[in-house]
Amino acid sequence: MPEFDEQQIAAQSWFRSLRDRITAEFERIEDEGAALPALPNAPATPARFSFTPWERTDHGGAPGGGGTMGVMKGRIFEKVGVNISTVHGQFNPEFAKNIPGAAEDPRFFATGISLVAHMANPHVPAVHMNTRFLVTTKRWFGGGADLNPALPQDEDTIFFKSAFERAGNRHSPEFWPKHSAWCDEYFHIPHRKRNRGVGGIFYDWLGADTQAEFDHHFAYTKDVGETFLSTFPAIARRRMAQGWTAEDRHALLKYRGLYAEFNLVYDRGTTFGLKTGGNTEAILMSLPPEVIWE
């Protein structure tokens, strides 16, 4: 499998170029916000991403690809992680049963981008975005993007979600209804009787077994990335200069407790990754920088 085919290379290249554009845009936001009030421990000069490569070894010790963690701790972005990875190897037999196409042959390839931003200003929502391309004996895309404000504002929610609605509709009338409902269902926190955030999209198993399917679902997955770039930075710019009180910050830190609870108790990527020897540092980059539980 280390010889990647055209689809694998195209997907990997897209995720990397998307990472480059997103991190550059986030750094521009740090530049633009350099004169704004910031947290006491924020850097004095505009922050930059720090990138750390990591390598995966397969369970048998064989090379299995790897990835690059990108982290920035700034004045506007209190903590943001933008990770890309391209990994391959063999699923263990027990796990393979639950993965499409892996029961027949446990070999897999996965490439993707994963992003979580926790913002210093309580009026700027936190955000999560992740898209990926999986190859076993089957091929598919998955991903999602959802907005996580401590202090929800309809204007932002509508702006964000309607953009993803239009993105879905550009590719299939089924995508938005299905993927927005999936998002609401996935990010539910039963023990809090509420959702983690205000919604967005979540999707998986968008098949790519034919070239036409690949093209269709790759185009949608790219559009999800473009839609993220055309929405979240705009929301951040709209809100980052808004004044906030100690009470607002307190509400943010409490909200982040809920965010951490979802990720550690329910999020399949997180719990699966931690329990199967994934890269702990990359997985837990999603956790908020500062949290309170009262």
Next chain:
Amino acid sequence: MPEFDEQQIAAQSWFRSLRDRITAEFERIEDEGAALPALPNAPATPARFSFTPWERTDHGGAPGGGGTMGVMKGRIFEKVGVNISTVHGQFNPEFAKNIPGAAEDPRFFATGISLVAHMANPHVPAVHMNTRFLVTTKRWFGGGADLNPALPQDEDTIFFKSAFERAGNRHSPEFWPKHSAWCDEYFHIPHRKRNRGVGGIFYDWLGADTQAEFDHHFAYTKDVGETFLSTFPAIARRRMAQGWTAEDRHALLKYRGLYAEFNLVYDRGTTFGLKTGGNTEAILMSLPPEVIWE
């Protein structure tokens, strides 16, 4: 089952009286530490426990007992929860399979005490203690106590663990070797390749099907409570006046991230409770008051 027998009443009474003694002792520590430097948001006067009763309804809506949460947010105890509960009802069939004696008859009774203390001073360890008496068609005791310092100090660790070693040895030569090893195994965090704390004891399924067994294991369970009372308060008093730096506090807040990860990802009581409709507020009282994930 609402008619409790002598064993059930004896256990419930013990847990309540232990709760009373522990909370009184913790309040005395707050009194003694009233003049010590404290966190900016700490109360100006010595804190007291606030007690909140709650009621459980069985899945069928029938009364199922309840409990009392006790919380104190003080100058020495940044956040401490001491909960007691006595609940009864029916396990759902799927869950009953995994509980001794419940497959035959899903009715259960459980009474216990559960305590977690997060301390303001990074030199005072956090601590967890929990003991319980369970009744299905079988009866047993379970529990544990473990020390969770951000900045471990051998003197405290040895003092705490050797006291529990002596407590075990008073009741059976098997207890300390078995229960200390079980503690080390239970509180392991695979994704961090380390344990949550520095150890203590963890035990379960100490049978109480005969009166002699009940007497034996109840006596041990009481001794665990007494040993907690004779160790942790002494450690708190020994350390609470020790000066600490911003770096020490930072290390504490980072350590608490690990503590929260264990409880939310691995702790069976927490994840089971959250996923089966337990009292969220009481369950999550174990989470630290303030946490950072860098």
